[in-house]
Each structure stands twice: as C-alpha cells, then as structure tokens.
Amino acid sequence: MSDDSQAVSVTINGHLYSGTCEPRLTLADFIRHECGLTGTHLGCEHGVCGACTIIVDGRSTRACLMLAVQADGSEITTVEGLANGAELNPLQEAFWNNHGLQCGFCTPGMLMCATEFLEGNPEPTADEVRECISGNLCRCTGYASIVASVLSAAEELRR
Amino acid sequence: MTVIGERVPRADGQAKVSGEAVYGVDHEEPGMIWGALLRSPVSSGTITRLDTAPALAMPGVHAVITAADAPDAYAGWVLRDQRLFASDRVRYEGQPIAAVAAETLAQARAAAAAIVLDVEALPAVVDLEQAMTPDSPLVHPDWESYVPAAGPDFPRHGNVAAECIADPPGVDEAFARAYRVITDEFVAQRQYQAYIEPKSAVGIFRGGRYTVHTAHQFPFNVRDRVAQFLDVRPSAVRVVGHTIGGGFGAKLDAGLEPYAALLSRAAGGLPVKLVNTRTEDLLTCPSREGAITRIRSAVAADGTILARELEVIADNGACSGEMPWLAAIALHCARGVYQGGPTRVTARLVYTNTAPTGAFRGVNGTYLYHAVERHMDHIAAELTLDRRDYRLRLLFGDGEELLNGQVLHEAGILRQGFDALEALAPWADLEAGRRPYRGIGIGAAWWLTNPGPGSAVVSLREDGTAAVVTAANDNGSGAVSIGVTQIVAERLGIPPEDVFVTLPDTDIAGYDGGSQGSRTTRAVGKAALIAADEVVEKIKAVAAGLLEAAPDDLEVAEGSVRVKGAPGTRVPIAMVASTALNTVGPLQGTGSFVTPFPDFNPSCASGLLFPSFPTPTYHVHIAEVEVDPVTGTVRVLRYLVAQEVGRVISPDGTYGQVSGAVAQGIGYALHESLRIGEDGRYRERTLESYRLPLAVDIPRVEFVALEHPDPDGPYGAKGVAEGPVLLPAAVIANAVCDAIGRPLNSIPITPEEVLAAIQS
Structure with a gap:
C-alpha cells in the first residue's frame, strides 16, 4: 500500500467495513476484493453493462464508476443484502420462479436496479419495467422473463 | 406423476439470485x-x-x-x-x-x-477478395507446413484456410434455359458474443x-x-x-x-x-465471422428453381480455431428449406490480419439463411408471387434428399410450422395491416443438434438422493440445472431438488463434447438417462430381496420401489441404497452417448469436413417491423417463432432459449457490428460503441413448440437453443425491405442504411 492510501469506512448490508485503499480503487473492486462480496459483478468496468449496480445511500449506482473513497461514510446495499438470512426476498424469488435468469451474471445488477425502481413505482406496467432495465445488459434471456419477474414481484409486494 | 415438461426451479437459481454463485x-x-x-x-x-x-x-x-x-x-x-x-x-x-x-x-x-x-x-490483409488474389501478402507464409490437429489434411492454399466445393452436373445447362436469372450479393458483419462475464x-x-x-x-x-x-x-x-x-x-x-x-x-x-478487461475481451474474442454471400438462381416463369450457384467468402481472421470444420455448412444451407435443382456451392474461409473468428450460436447459418431468405423474397418480387405462397410451394417435405445425399425424413414438419404461425397471425391479416413504413417478413430453416459425445455417472445415495457426475456444464441455458436434472429425477422417481449435478472436472468426469450446438439436454440427458436406467435395474435387484418379489414385477416411483399393482408393498429407495452397501455395493450407473452422423454422399463435395446434420430441427419465423422514416430506426413490433423441439423437457428453458436467441438475432439484424478499419483494427473497443440489444428493443416473442419426440433422445428431446438465432436477420431484413420498398442486402440494418435506402 502506498503512502497516499486513504481510510474508507462504509456500511454494507448492515455491516461496517473499514480499511485503507488506493485513492483510485473503484468501489466495485473495494466491495469485491476488500470486503469479499463477489455478488457485485463486473462486466465491462466502464459503466455500460450495469452488472455492478448497487444501492448507495438509497440510490442505484454503478460500483465501477465510483471510487471507494467517494463512498466513505455511505450506507450500501449489494445483492447479498437482499435476502433475509436464507430467505430470499420477493424480487429474488420472482427471478428464480420466472426463469428471470440464465447465466445469472447480470442478475445482481438487474435485482438492484429493480429494487430501487419498485420502491418508486410499486404498480408498474411492462413498458415501464422495460424502460427501467434498459440500462442493464442481459445477453441470455431476451429480457422477456426479466420483465415478467419484476412484474410478478411487484404484484407479490403489493399483497 | 412426471416432471418432464413441467416447470421446475433451476438448481442454480438460489445461488444466482443471492450473489452466492462463484463464477x-x-x-x-x-x-x-x-x-x-x-x-x-x-x-x-x-x-x-x-x-x-x-x-x-x-x-x-x-x-x-x-x-x-x-x-x-x-x-x-x-x-x-x-x-x-x-x-x-x-x-x-x-x-x-x-x-x-x-x-x-x-x-x-x-x-x-x-x-x-x-x-x-x-500492410494488413483485411479485404476478403484481395486476400485471395495471387499478389496478396500471406497472413501465414508458412501455411504449407501446418498440420491438422487430427485426421487427413483438407483443401486449403495460401490465404484460403479451408475450402468446400460442390459442383454437381447440370447447373450451367439449367442456367442456359432459365426464364430469369436472379442474382444477389449479401454482406454480413462480425458479431461479438458479448457474454457479460469476461x-x-x-x-x-x-x-x-x-x-x-x-x-x-x-x-x-x-x-x-x-x-x-x-x-x-x-x-x-x-x-x-x-x-x-x-x-x-x-x-x-x-x-x-x-x-x-x-x-x-x-x-x-x-x-x-x-x-480480460472488456476491451481485451472484445478485441480477441473469436467472434462470428463476417461474410460475403453471392447467390444466383436460374428460375422458371412459375418460380421453380432450376439451378443455383452459391458462393460464400468468410473471414477466418488470423488463425483457424473451429472454423475449417464449418465451411461445409454452406452446402447444407444453400437451398434453405426449399426445393431446387442442382446447386453449385463454393465456400472459402480466408485468413486476414484480424482477430481469429470462431463459433457463435448458429455458426455460419445466420448469414447463410439471411442470404437465402432475402433471395427468396427477391425471386418472389421479380415474379410477382406472394412470398409465403411461394415458399410453401417449394417447401421441403418428408423424405427430402439434400445436396449431400442426406435424407430429411420429417421435413414435413416445416409445413406444420407455417400452419402454426398462420393460426397465430394470419398472413392475410398481416398483409392487410401493412401501411407505409410498416412491413412483414417470413422465413424458415432447418438445423442440427450437435452430435458430440457425452457421459454421466449417476449414483443413488443412502438418503435417496442422486448425484450426477458429468463434465457437461450449464452455460446458463438450464440444460444441466434444469434439463439433465429433470431427466434423472424422472427416471429415478425422485424430486428434481434431490438431484445434484457436479461442475465439470476433467480429472473426475468422462469426456464431454461441450455446451455447443444445442446438444447438452439431448446428448448428456441421454447419457444420464442410460446411467439412471442402470441404477434402476440395480435398485430393483436389491429391492426384490427386500420385497420378496421378482425384479420384473417392481417399479421405481415417488421415492420408493413398489410392486406393480400392489403399491402398498413398497420400500423407500433410500433403504434400498443403504441395504446395497452391504449386499451388492453402492448403487451406481454409467452412461455414454454419441449421435452418429446421418448417411451422406462423400463424393458430393470436396472439403466436406462437417458432412451432414444430425438430429434435424425445423423453424419458421415471422417478423413485423415499423421504420421511422425520419430517424431510420427500425422497431420490431411482433416476432413469431414456430419450432420443432422433439419434446419440451422444460418449458421455461425452451422459451428462454428461443427468446434469448431471437434477441441476439435482432441485435445481429439491426444493431451489432464489429467494424474493421483498413488497418485491421476493430473500430469498436468497448460495450459503449458495440451496441447490444436493450430491453426496449426486444418484443416478447410469440412461440409455438412443435413436438415430434425423437426416439433416440431422452424422453424425446432434440436440441433447442441454436435454431432460433438463424432467422431473425433474414425475416427482419425482409420485413424492413417490405416496409420501405427497397432492397437492403447488408446487415446490420442501421438507421444510416435505412435512410440512405429511403432517400435513394
């Protein structure tokens, strides 16, 4: 670690992570390598694919486009924070039940993106879901099953 | 009770939605x-x-x-x-x-x-035509010293890395007496697989x-x-x-x-x-090859195709990979699924100073069907024939003999595909719905299920669950996490969640031909079924002693072995497995499977490295599109697929493959292109400029599964995953040309190309 390394302290999924890192370390690499949370996936490292989407202080964020030092003091939720212990949340259940994933590499980003979306729009139309996830790339599914998953989760969450 | 054809949760689903999966x-x-x-x-x-x-x-x-x-x-x-x-x-x-x-x-x-x-x-060798001229620099000056990885050498020379030529008699005579000769040239781009994990x-x-x-x-x-x-x-x-x-x-x-x-x-x-960084990955990925396809057809006044010439020049890039094997696919697709006279086929694979190309779902078929189906529309237009009627008139039927001598015994399924889509979206209604800048396209295809060998070992554990050891992997499709799992569960009469399949390890599992060509559910499913059959026989033999019944009078179902006709007389298979440890030893079965190549005529062509297409499937697609005349963008309004699948093992898995393949095909038709500069370098360097389809670009695919169980497949399964990528470029191009009333013979059909065509 070089002399210009900086202290970073973030709360991820309710746990406090403190450490030092290079100022140029991305938040994604910090989460994956320093915190050992590999559910946040890196597909492109230039902000296009959306696989590394997490929630920082209530807003969806691409972890590859943010530096770890910028997140100092933040509350972060990653895909590992969605389930309650072994119990999946309704959105996760919906992706599993509706074949909303194939290889699953885009799935964490899709889940985090949809998490924020459903909080703001609990009764979305299919077109609104399509719009919502159009910043996230999926190469396997053709998106139809992801749209169905999000709609199904919205219905379950309204119950 | 059966789990075949039922919706079952994928075995890797929990790990993938929770972030636990280790990639x-x-x-x-x-x-x-x-x-x-x-x-x-x-x-x-x-x-x-x-x-x-x-x-x-x-x-x-x-x-x-x-x-x-x-x-x-x-x-x-x-x-x-x-x-x-x-x-x-x-x-x-x-x-x-x-x-x-x-x-x-x-x-x-x-x-x-x-x-x-x-x-x-x-100087970089980039242009495919120039690469074949005698004065072109050679990408590999030492090409003559190279040897095949296995088997005899094959036709290749200089910058031509492989060559497949069929020159049957009668072609020139047919052209000489043709009512009309229809000629087209098609250009297809490179397409990057763009999996999200580098x-x-x-x-x-x-x-x-x-x-x-x-x-x-x-x-x-x-x-x-x-x-x-x-x-x-x-x-x-x-x-x-x-x-x-x-x-x-x-x-x-x-x-x-x-x-x-x-x-x-x-x-x-x-x-x-x-x-890999994403840029390294993109620059060096064995992407789908760019190709030039030329077709000439000699036609009679009624549209009968008297003869055809098809020439393909495909870009090998700097090294060969899998590509030489695939050159012969031009022969298998040269007529599409339509009857015609003698057909001369020339397929050449050309070295260039670009990244080596390779396998991408639907190898070679995407641009070949694009060419053949665009050409069919061209013939129909020249002769003022209805495009659908014309196809139906020439459509392959049962017992069709192909250019390589292979016989398609069930090609009549194609007509069922046209009928199925007609029921969903009557052609006359689609025609009636046409208005300026809105168009429809139709096309059909046949394809193989990869025949490669596979193996599996199935063990019944002492708690009544089963372990499956195989080197097959689930590339995401669900072929292992759903398909193979279901097949073993079905045969052993246990729930799918009680079947555990290993990840591949070449030290542990027997040979497997890889997740390619839609083969895993069928080939590995069959190997696992054979292994499970053996386990069932052993279960019965052990249970016979416990139940004091003859093995032939026993059946294995619902977690038990029971006497047929007396379901109350039963013993749990867990107990059978435990008992076996002390009597016959652990209950285990092994299965191996490979599909033979269908008979073909070896003298039909030179360079016939991929001689015939095993386990054929049949496909019919329709697209309806709308073109924005101001921006040139194309929107796919409806997309319909009828597809022969043998038998649906998993409805989710089947639909997922169709939907995903169509999305990749729409990207190929409209958006995606690895453009190559004169210096041989890609212009696209990241996913920012390599334009993948987004959720807003892809309609929900309307899908009809045609089921004709394959007696050699596990519970009748054939391959599913590749076929649906073959036709989107063809039918979308046909629909766009229909919408704007002008031919567009290059893909992708970008807004710039559309506007240029409209303004021409």
Missing part, C-alpha cells in the same frame, strides 16, 4: 498472484525489439515470459496454425506477445506496460501437471489446447469448470488458460489468475 472471475486460490498480457498494438507487423528486463525490475513481479519461454509448438482445434506468443510476426491486434505474473493485478499490468516492444508495421483463468503448475480453473463451455477442449500449446500429453492438464457468465460459443476454445498455466510454471507453481 470463473470470482475464483481464487491460496497464494494466488495475478497475470497480465502484453498484446500486439497492430494487426500486422514484425517484432523488431522485445525487452522484458524493465518489467522484471518492476515491484512485485514473479515472472515474465515470451515466445522464447514457451515450447516450440503449434496448436489449433482443427488446424495447428497458432503459437502461444507471437515471436517474430504479429498477425492481429491483441495477439499476445508476452505475459507477466506479479503480486497484484495493478503490478502485473504495470510490468506488462513496461516491456519494451517495437513492431514494424506491415474471460478469466487461474493456472496452477503443481506436481508436474497443470490445473486450470475456468468458466468454460468445453473443458475437454481446453485440456487438449493447453496440452498442444505446452507440448504435454492431455492427461497432464486438468481443467476444473466454474459457474459461467455466458459464452454463446466464444468459450468453446481455449482463451487465457494456457497463459495462466505457463505463467504459474514460470512463477514456481504459484497459482496465477488472468482476467
């Missing part, structure tokens, strides 16, 4: 260090200086290797025309020249950047053997390629598979694995991990 890029080993590659910055040139000393002096560096440190070996899937590192000549941008291992990834990359490299650029590998040299951890579609192929590059026998290499973040053909041949393996050796056996 190839996530895998780490104790003591692991990191690697980086120095890659050629130019597409053609001579290395005049390569000095690794500055890199060796960098902090944290364990090893730096170049061609001088690698065995003097050539490797290749079909033709051994690849070196591990460029030594004197570089043949494509991104070609590895040196590799570094260091404590951290940042240190490895810094050290790779510190290597002094001078390359004297040479390639990675961890190599370990330990105990005189190489172990490679990788998320790969075809671990045994990696084993063989690493062995070739490192000049050891295949059993000196062990490949361990991990959860894979998409592949689509691009992870069938070795990528980073041999470099990670050799770096580990150079670093004294420390595990070394290599991960």
Whole structure:
C-alpha cells in the first residue's frame, strides 16, 4: 500500500467495513476484493453493462464508476443484502420462479436496479419495467422473463 | 406423476439470485498472484525489439515470459496454425506477445506496460477478395507446413484456410434455359458474443501437471489446447469448470488458460489468475465471422428453381480455431428449406490480419439463411408471387434428399410450422395491416443438434438422493440445472431438488463434447438417462430381496420401489441404497452417448469436413417491423417463432432459449457490428460503441413448440437453443425491405442504411 492510501469506512448490508485503499480503487473492486462480496459483478468496468449496480445511500449506482473513497461514510446495499438470512426476498424469488435468469451474471445488477425502481413505482406496467432495465445488459434471456419477474414481484409486494 | 415438461426451479437459481454463485472471475486460490498480457498494438507487423528486463525490475513481479519461454509448438482445434506468443510476426491486434505474473493485478499490468516492444508495421490483409488474389501478402507464409490437429489434411492454399466445393452436373445447362436469372450479393458483419462475464483463468503448475480453473463451455477442449500449446500429453492438464457468465460459443476454445498455466510454471507453481478487461475481451474474442454471400438462381416463369450457384467468402481472421470444420455448412444451407435443382456451392474461409473468428450460436447459418431468405423474397418480387405462397410451394417435405445425399425424413414438419404461425397471425391479416413504413417478413430453416459425445455417472445415495457426475456444464441455458436434472429425477422417481449435478472436472468426469450446438439436454440427458436406467435395474435387484418379489414385477416411483399393482408393498429407495452397501455395493450407473452422423454422399463435395446434420430441427419465423422514416430506426413490433423441439423437457428453458436467441438475432439484424478499419483494427473497443440489444428493443416473442419426440433422445428431446438465432436477420431484413420498398442486402440494418435506402 502506498503512502497516499486513504481510510474508507462504509456500511454494507448492515455491516461496517473499514480499511485503507488506493485513492483510485473503484468501489466495485473495494466491495469485491476488500470486503469479499463477489455478488457485485463486473462486466465491462466502464459503466455500460450495469452488472455492478448497487444501492448507495438509497440510490442505484454503478460500483465501477465510483471510487471507494467517494463512498466513505455511505450506507450500501449489494445483492447479498437482499435476502433475509436464507430467505430470499420477493424480487429474488420472482427471478428464480420466472426463469428471470440464465447465466445469472447480470442478475445482481438487474435485482438492484429493480429494487430501487419498485420502491418508486410499486404498480408498474411492462413498458415501464422495460424502460427501467434498459440500462442493464442481459445477453441470455431476451429480457422477456426479466420483465415478467419484476412484474410478478411487484404484484407479490403489493399483497 | 412426471416432471418432464413441467416447470421446475433451476438448481442454480438460489445461488444466482443471492450473489452466492462463484463464477470463473470470482475464483481464487491460496497464494494466488495475478497475470497480465502484453498484446500486439497492430494487426500486422514484425517484432523488431522485445525487452522484458524493465518489467522484471518492476515491484512485485514473479515472472515474465515470451515466445522464447514457451515450447516450440503449434496448436489449433482443427488446424495447428497458432503459437502461444507471437515471436517474430504479429498477425492481429491483441495477439499476445508476452505475459507477466506479479503480486497484484495493478503490478502485473504495470510490468506488462513496461516491456519494451517495437513492431514494424506491415500492410494488413483485411479485404476478403484481395486476400485471395495471387499478389496478396500471406497472413501465414508458412501455411504449407501446418498440420491438422487430427485426421487427413483438407483443401486449403495460401490465404484460403479451408475450402468446400460442390459442383454437381447440370447447373450451367439449367442456367442456359432459365426464364430469369436472379442474382444477389449479401454482406454480413462480425458479431461479438458479448457474454457479460469476461474471460478469466487461474493456472496452477503443481506436481508436474497443470490445473486450470475456468468458466468454460468445453473443458475437454481446453485440456487438449493447453496440452498442444505446452507440448504435454492431455492427461497432464486438468481443467476444473466454474459457474459461467455466458459464452454463446466464444468459450468453446481455449482463451487465457494456457497463459495462466505457463505463467504459474514460470512463477514456481504459484497459482496465477488472468482476467480480460472488456476491451481485451472484445478485441480477441473469436467472434462470428463476417461474410460475403453471392447467390444466383436460374428460375422458371412459375418460380421453380432450376439451378443455383452459391458462393460464400468468410473471414477466418488470423488463425483457424473451429472454423475449417464449418465451411461445409454452406452446402447444407444453400437451398434453405426449399426445393431446387442442382446447386453449385463454393465456400472459402480466408485468413486476414484480424482477430481469429470462431463459433457463435448458429455458426455460419445466420448469414447463410439471411442470404437465402432475402433471395427468396427477391425471386418472389421479380415474379410477382406472394412470398409465403411461394415458399410453401417449394417447401421441403418428408423424405427430402439434400445436396449431400442426406435424407430429411420429417421435413414435413416445416409445413406444420407455417400452419402454426398462420393460426397465430394470419398472413392475410398481416398483409392487410401493412401501411407505409410498416412491413412483414417470413422465413424458415432447418438445423442440427450437435452430435458430440457425452457421459454421466449417476449414483443413488443412502438418503435417496442422486448425484450426477458429468463434465457437461450449464452455460446458463438450464440444460444441466434444469434439463439433465429433470431427466434423472424422472427416471429415478425422485424430486428434481434431490438431484445434484457436479461442475465439470476433467480429472473426475468422462469426456464431454461441450455446451455447443444445442446438444447438452439431448446428448448428456441421454447419457444420464442410460446411467439412471442402470441404477434402476440395480435398485430393483436389491429391492426384490427386500420385497420378496421378482425384479420384473417392481417399479421405481415417488421415492420408493413398489410392486406393480400392489403399491402398498413398497420400500423407500433410500433403504434400498443403504441395504446395497452391504449386499451388492453402492448403487451406481454409467452412461455414454454419441449421435452418429446421418448417411451422406462423400463424393458430393470436396472439403466436406462437417458432412451432414444430425438430429434435424425445423423453424419458421415471422417478423413485423415499423421504420421511422425520419430517424431510420427500425422497431420490431411482433416476432413469431414456430419450432420443432422433439419434446419440451422444460418449458421455461425452451422459451428462454428461443427468446434469448431471437434477441441476439435482432441485435445481429439491426444493431451489432464489429467494424474493421483498413488497418485491421476493430473500430469498436468497448460495450459503449458495440451496441447490444436493450430491453426496449426486444418484443416478447410469440412461440409455438412443435413436438415430434425423437426416439433416440431422452424422453424425446432434440436440441433447442441454436435454431432460433438463424432467422431473425433474414425475416427482419425482409420485413424492413417490405416496409420501405427497397432492397437492403447488408446487415446490420442501421438507421444510416435505412435512410440512405429511403432517400435513394
């Protein structure tokens, strides 16, 4: 670690992570390598694919486009924070039940993106879901099953 | 009760939605260090200086290797025309020249950047036509010294890496008496597989053997390629598979694995991990080849195709990979699914100073069907025939004999496909719905199920669950996590969640032909079914003693062995498995399977490396599109698919493959292109400019599964996943041309092309 390394302290999924890192370390690499949370996936490292989407202080964020030092003091939720212990949340259940994933590499980003979306729009139309996830790339599914998953989760969450 | 055809949750679903799944890029080993590659910055040139000393002096560096440190070996899937590192000549941008291992990834990359490299650029061979002229520079001046990986050599010369030619009698005579000769030329671009997980590998040299951890579609192929590059026998290499973040053909041949393996050796056996950046991945991926396809048809006044000539020139890139095998596919697709007279086929695969091309779902078929189906529309337009009626009139029927002599016994299924879509979207209604800038397209195809060998071992455990050991992997499709799981569950009469399938490991499982060509559910499912059959027989033999009944009077169902007709007389299979430990030994079965190639006429063509198409499936697609005349953008309003699948094992898996393939086909038709500059370098460098389809671009696919169970497939299954990618470019292009009333014969059909055509 070089002399210009900086202290970073973030709360991820309710746990406090403190450490030092290079100022140029991305938040994604910090989460994956320093915190050992590999559910946040890196597909492109230039902000296009959306696989590394997490929630920082209530807003969806691409972890590859943010530096770890910028997140100092933040509350972060990653895909590992969605389930309650072994119990999946309704959105996760919906992706599993509706074949909303194939290889699953885009799935964490899709889940985090949809998490924020459903909080703001609990009764979305299919077109609104399509719009919502159009910043996230999926190469396997053709998106139809992801749209169905999000709609199904919205219905379950309204119950 | 059956689980075949039922919706069952995929076995890897929990891990994938919770973030627990460990992908190839996530895998780490104790003591692991990191690697980086120095890659050629130019597409053609001579290395005049390569000095690794500055890199060796960098902090944290364990090893730096170049061609001088690698065995003097050539490797290749079909033709051994690849070196591990460029030594004197570089043949494509991104070609590895040196590799570094260091404590951290940042240190490895810094050290790779510190290597002094001078390359004297040479003219790049880029244009396919020019590459075939006698005065073109040769991409491989030593091409004559190359040898096939197996079997006899095949037709190739100079920059032509492979050639397949069929020249049956009667073609010229038919052209001489034609009512009309219809001629077209089609150009298709390169398409990047763009799986979201970049390639990675961890190599370990330990105990005189190489172990490679990788998320790969075809671990045994990696084993063989690493062995070739490192000049050891295949059993000196062990490949361990991990959860894979998409592949689509691009992870069938070795990528980073041999470099990670050799770096580990150079670093004294420390595990070394290599991960591609997205740009490295894009630049060096064996993408779908660009191609030029020319078709001439001699037609009668009623549209009868008297004869045809089809010529394909496909871009091999700088090395061959799997490509020479695939040249013959032009022969299998030259008439599409329509009857016609004698057909002359010339397919050439051409070396260029560009990244080697390779397998991408629906190899060669995407542009061949684009060409054939666009050409069918052209003929219909010239002769003022209805496009659908014309196709139906010439459509293959049962017993159709193909150009290679193969007979399609069930090609009549095609007509059922047209009928199924007619019920969903009557052609007359679609025609009536046409208005300016709205168009429809239709097309049909046949395709194979990859015949490659597979194997499985099924064990019944003492708690009544089953373990399946196989080197097949689930590339995401669900073929293993749903399909093979369901098949074993069905045969053993246990719930799918009680079936556990291993990840691939070439030291543990028998050979497997890889997740390619829609083969896994069928071929590995069949091997697993054979293994499960053996387990069932053993269960019955042991249970016969417990139940005091004859084995033939027993059935295995719902977790028990019971006497037929007396279901109350039963014993749980868990008890049978436990009992067996002390009587006959553990209950285990093994299964192996391979599909034979259908009969063909070996003298029908030269260079017939892929002689016939096993386990045919049949496909009919319709697209409805709308063109924005101001912006030139094309919107796909409706997309319909009717497809022969043998039997639906998993409805989710089946629909998922169709939907995903159509999306990739829509990208191919409208958005995606790896453009190549005159210098041989890609213009696209990241996913920012390589335009993948988004959720807003893809309609929900309307799908009809046609089921004609295959007696050789497990519970009737045939391949599903590849066929649906064959036709989107064809039917969308036909629909766009219908919408604007002008021909567009290049893909992708970008807004610029649409506007230029409208304004012409």
